Amino acid sequence: MRNNTLRLALVALAGVLAAPVVNAAATFTIINTNAPGVGFNDLSPRAPVGGNTGTTLGEQRINAFVHAVSKWADTLDSSVDIVMDAAFVAQTCTPTGAVLGSAGAITVHADFANAPLPNTWYSSALANKRSGVDQDTRPGPAGADLRARFNINLGQPGCLDGVPFYLGLDNNHGPLIDFVAVLTHEMGHGLGFQTFTGSGGTGATLAGLGVPSAWDHFMLDETQGLTWANMTDAQRAASTVNTRKLVWTGAAVTAAAPGVLSFGVPALIVGGPAAGAASGQYVVGQATFGRPLSAGATTGDIMPISQVTAATGDGCTPFGAADRLAANGNIVIVNRGVCGFIVKAANAQAAGARGLIVADNVAGSPPPDLGGADPAITIPAVRVTLADGQRIRAALTKRSRTKSGVSATLTVNLSQLAGASTSGFVQLFTPNPYQQGSSLSHYDTGASRNLLMEPAINPDLTHEVTPPFDLTFPLFQDIGW
Ligand SMILES: [Zn+2]
Incomplete structure (x- = not known):
């Protein structure tokens, strides 16, 4: 024994x-x-x-x-x-x-x-x-x-x-x-409120003994469709940085979540006949300029621009004729870099774009917000991760000069709890790259209201650990307290 x-x-x-x-x-x-x-x-x-x-x-x-x-x-x-x-x-x-x-x-x-x-x-x-x-x-x-x-x-x-x-x-x-x-x-x-599996981002069980932690039975990766107790180390390592896709399935937390968290998650929703594997809802960083996502949904075909050089940057100069045709009435996707976000947004807006997606140029998630201020910008803008930008661009290869068949909706998903996935399961903190001491054993920072067990202490916390103020005790109930 x-x-x-x-x-x-x-x-x-x-x-x-x-x-x-x-x-x-x-x-x-x-x-x-x-x-x-x-x-x-x-x-x-x-x-x-x-x-x-x-x-x-x-x-x-x-x-x-x-x-x-x-x-x-x-x-x-x-x-x-x-x-x-x-x-x-x-x-x-x-x-x-x-x-x-x-x-x-x-x-x-x-x-x-x-x-x-x-x-x-x-x-x-x-x-x-x-x-x-x-x-x-x-x-x-x-x-x-x-x-x-x-x-x-x-x-x-x-x-x-x-x-x-x-x-x-x-x-x-x-x-x-x-x-x-x-x-x-x-x-x-x-x-x-702690998993003993996966320390260091390795996905390994405690001391390599192959014995799961209590948490592993409730940690579900929604991409892999597996709980941590049923994964290999490599699968858990991938799950560790699968931002906002690692969720807690315990019944007490899930039942309590609607009474604690508020509805409404900023999102980019991709669809349309040509979207294929790019279909779905994306995590976005919001812009501090332009039309806020909460002001209502903005929809259009996603279009890249073509008249780009590495020196001038993607979207950093006024769009030429072909790019104006592509942008007009659509949602433009550009890569981050060379110039500020408000320059890219102003150029897209001047070409008739309805909205802007900035794809990050370095790996990491969740995507940070887009900074900058310009009251003349009235279109909405969001940032997606490098990987998500590549996934979206891969679906745009069969576009015409004016349409891609891949639609974007920039919006707030009002049917989704802030801090939970679209399935209604509360999200755990899984940023990429892994953060020693913070990843996994916390609720996600997207939670609203703020929760006691997020990785940082927010100034608006109460001292309560139970609903309707907090979700810490329901998780304890799930593991057997
Ligand atoms: Zn902590």
Whole structure:
């Protein structure tokens, strides 16, 4: 019989303080592993803020932590103490960006009593809850269920300068980073919002043992038509960067999504008699200029322009006669590069185009928005990825001088939830290229309203983890909480 426990990481840390938080549904113990005078033990004086009555920096950090833990303790149900190893440490920083925190399960377990699915890894907090037994009885922080680390330098020079954590409990963070939201997010990872498969973008199972994670049974690639539990490593690696095509099929999340997310997704819809394999809905970046997609659908045949040289750029100079004929009444596709987006849009508009598609000239997805400002531009414009641009162009080879038989509709798909696919399944974060620490174990950034478990902390988050505010707890229900 194989070992049914895997230790994800072992870090030796000094135990300093254990603070229990007891609620009706679950009990959490926080083991503060910061050294005296550091992090949670920082004695720098502070004035009380936003309902946080602490008078030192460390005390305020602990109060915020207890506040966030209480939300999870009220929401989750477990007869086994949930133990968390927490500390403030240095994390990756630049003057304009920073890792706010990181967290995860310390051990995973399979085939414990009352496991939701056989031969499947679960985070220890969930394995403990299901079995009613502490699966890892090692003492101190090593035997904790979750490990959480927070950025000790946030707001200092060189680390998101001037934007520290807001330590109030009232969500009145203004331009600062709301620490309670960050804490709630990081605990979410450690409690189960995390796949153990595919780390590094490889698609490989944990430690190469071939055992799927709980998530793998619910992660469906809509292009491949397979869940992660039924894929090869190579198929999962492709799925990891299949932007907005990797979705969560769990019943609780899917049922809750319409009550949390709003309808309306910006889209390019390609069809028509000659579209063939290019038919379908495309993910687009929106333009900051021209007619907004929300103002109504714009439709026409997709036409490339032909009078292009590498030096002058695609669409960068006024269109010649043949290109004016192609553009007139149609939707022009050009490649990104050489000149600004508003120059290309102005030239297309002057030639009579109804809209513009800019195909990116570097790989990556989702496509970023098109920047620029020119009030004289009144046609809509979108950006598609390099790969999507190539797919569309491949369908245009049999065009006449004025028609391609491949139609484009630039619109907002009002029947699609923002953050879910056209099938109604909520999307996971799968940008291309892979983003270490962010890809897979988050909801997609296209979600609206914003969700707690997106890869960045948005300023409009509540501290809630349940519908109608959030979809974190429904995912926990899907995996067996
Ligand atoms: Zn996260």
